[in-house]
Amino acid sequence: MNEDIERIRRLFGGGDAGGFKFARWGGPIAPTVIGLDEGGARLFGEAIRLVAGIAGREVEDIDPEMGANFLVYVMQDWAHAARAPNLPNFLPDLPALIERLTAANANRYRVFAFDDQGAIRAAITLLRYDEQMRAAPVDYIALTEAALGMLVYDEAGVAEDRPVVMARFDEDEPRAMLSPWHAQLLRAAYDPRIPAGSKDPSLALRLAARIAVAAEDGDGDDA
Known part of the structure; x- marks a missing residue:
């Protein structure tokens, strides 16, 4: 032990x-995946439902306050983040963040929002699908991002x-x-x-x- x-x-x-x-999450989990085709989005959605099920949590279609609160954005280049639907509203410092991620040659970024009790209220994951990611199995990436969105590691x-x-x-x-x-x-x-x-x-x-x-x-x- x-x-x-x-x-x-x-x-x-x-x-x-x-x-x-x-x-951990304190309220409902309502995921959405942006930037993938229907098959890719379904794979990520299934991964999120899988890890939520292991945790004993149900996944909702809509969060009453935010619509979606477990957001995954997939893009080819960080510059595309500036044009991603609703992302500038969620991340007011997005231009500066794009500069930092580009300078660091990063391929992923995750940020959480919390409620008054310190529980996860929302999670946003940004993925830049670079050569490193393309070399990994898609189901591995999807399940990894789903798992890392369930707890603040x-x-x-x-x-x-x-x-x-x-x-x-x-x-x-x-x-x-x-x-x-x-x-x-x-x-x-x-x-x-x-x-x-x-x-x-x-x-x-x-x-x-x-x-x-x-x-x-x-x-x-x-x-």
């Missing part, structure tokens, strides 16, 4: 100067401990799946007894305890 505690702390920034920060922590793996079943082609441990973490994070938002590092102990119980019960082995 101690290993789980340290792993959770790293995933939520406990080892960095910024300190531990945990947040520390960037360095999640870069070292990625939630999505490629797995082969029988003679089928490898496909993306949420790792069993990360599936258990996601379920633990959405336990109603866990606060929706917290900066208390001791929360890692409570999450690890729930993961340990799930492992003993054999829960989540086929997530």
Whole structure:
């Protein structure tokens, strides 16, 4: 269990100067995917529904306040972000952000909005489909972005401990799946007894305890 505690702390920034920060969705999840054809948008939508289902959350067609609150924008170049539907309204500093992302040669950017309790209220993910992304399986990208939108992870922590793996079943082609441990973490994070938002590092102990119980019960082995 101690290993789980340290792993959770790293995933939520406990080892960095910024300190531990945990947040999950507090209200309805209403996704929309912009910039892909119908097949690509459906794949991303299915990935979001999959991880939401693992968390025990339902996905809604419409959020009463925002219409959509889990937004994924896919583009070929960061300059296209300035013309993306509604994006300038969500990100008032968009021109400066585009400059920073272009200078850094970044291919993804994610930002969250929170409610008064510190829970996730909205998530916006920007993806620049560069050569690196084109080299990865589309289902891997979709499931990764879906998983990273369900909790507020520390960037360095999640870069070292990625939630999505490629797995082969029988003679089928490898496909993306949420790792069993990360599936258990996601379920633990959405336990109603866990606060929706917290900066208390001791929360890692409570999450690890729930993961340990799930492992003993054999829960989540086929997530």
